[in-house]
Every structure is written in C-alpha cells, then in structure tokens.
Amino acid sequence: QCPRLYELDTIAYWILEKNAHSEQFRAQLSHITQDVIDLSIENGVCSMSVIKAENHPESGMLKKHRYEVVNSVIEFLEDVDEGTINIGRKIRELRQKKDISQAQLAKDTGVTPSTISQVESNAISLSLQALLRLSRALGVSVGELFEEEQQKSPHFVFRIKNRTVGVLKKQGVSLDAIIPEDGEDRAAAYIVNIMPGAETDSHFLSGKGTEIGFLVSGSVELEMKQRTYILNEGDMVRFSSEVPTCWKNNSEKTARLLWVVVR
DSSP: OOTTTTTTTTTOOOOOTTTTHHHHHHHHHHHOOEEEEEEEETEEEEEEEEETTTSOOSSTTTEEEEEEEOOOOOEEOOOOOOOOOOHHHHHHHHHTTOOOOOOHHHHTTTTTTHHHHHTTTTTTTTHHHHHHHHHHHHSSHHHHSSSOOOOOOOOOOOOOOGGGGEEEEETTEEEEEESSOOOOOEEEEEEEEEETTTTTOSSSSSSEEEEEEEEEEEEEEEEEEEEEEEEEEEEEESSSSSSEEEEESSSSEEEEEEEEEEO
C-alpha cells in the first residue's frame, strides 16, 4: 500500500489466511493488487486458482490447477481429457524413473525448466525438434511417447472356465492352474489331483519358492527324509528348501489338494 512502490520498481506480496481477515478487507486488498492467486489443500492435494490477473484474458480464471512440490520445484499435475494420450505424465514418469531433474532435462532438450514443467502438465507442446532431443535424453523413441498405455486391468475373480487344466500330468498326478500363469505374479496356485493307486518317484513340482498344501479331500502319503507321513482331509503341509521324494495314494478315492507356491 506504499505509494512509492511503482517509483521504486518494487513488487509487494501479501499472504493472507482465508479465515484470518474479513471479506471486506480481502476485497479491498484484491482491488488494489494486480494479481490474486488462491492456494488450497483438499484431501492432501495442493491446488491453485487465479482469481485476478490484470491485463490478462479471463479465460481459465478460477480453474483449479493441481500441483506437487518435488525437490523445491513446483510440478503441475493437470488432468487431460479422457481418451487422449497423457504424454505429459509419461514424460514425467520416465524422467523420475531415470532420476533426472526438470532442470537437467530442460538443459538436454534446449528449453527452460518452466517449459518442461508445462509440458509435463500437458499445458503446452514441444516442437518436433525439441521432442526429438527430449526423447534422446530420456532414452526412448518419439513413438514410445505417443503409444497408448496398455494398462492391465486388475484381476480379482478367476472363472473356472478360464482355468488351465492339466498343466502337468505324470505318474497319476495332474495339476490344474487356478490362477493364470503370466510370469509376473509372485504366487501360483494349483489344484493337485492324485489318482487312486498313484505313486510318484519325486515331487510333482520343481522350482524355487515356499510351497503350501491343503488336503481338500481324500488321503495321501508322502515320504520325506526317509519318513512316511499320512495326510487326511483338512491337513496342511509347508515346504521350502526340502520337498517330498515320493507321493502315494493307497485309497480308492482321488486325493485333491490346494497347492500354493510363493516365489
């Protein structure tokens, strides 16, 4: 409110808490200032809105812009229209994965850090030449930046019709995979069927990991460390470094086990 601010070529900033002053005072202060920005935090998410910007168009006023502060640098997190490729988010994720700062990426691309921030928030687009330099700095091709994300929908329910039957069959033992084997899960689950009279000369699975078995129905014998153990319905076993050397089903009923392997 000093009349000599303009003469001294000085910029003054006022920071107000929303509930600390009357509406009349805030309105008066807003009237004499050139720019007014509202900062808020909702559900842990920071956002800012431009309330007043003198000599600037009113389009975009009052719109909330989400942001986060990373290493003392403000990074805007603008939402993009549904169905479009979020290239800004992809650039930000690649940059953070390679532990590259916005300043370093800007230097390698030949633009300012502010430009990188706006690109990552999908506010502006780079020229083709700048995009080529940026992709080289991130170690990817330009085409990869524009590829649509193939997100795997999480699977919570696995239908019996999608079960892989007979992933292993030997010496009267068969395994059905009840969770699809995609090579990414750390756990695998099977239904193990040991037919009447079946006898194996080794364990029915091979591989590293902890194995847990639950006898759903029937009875079965296993040999381990030169000892014989009889399992009845409801019994459970757990193996890690050592596994049985033999399985037998001396009954007239198929023994069925639920078998889980944790890698």
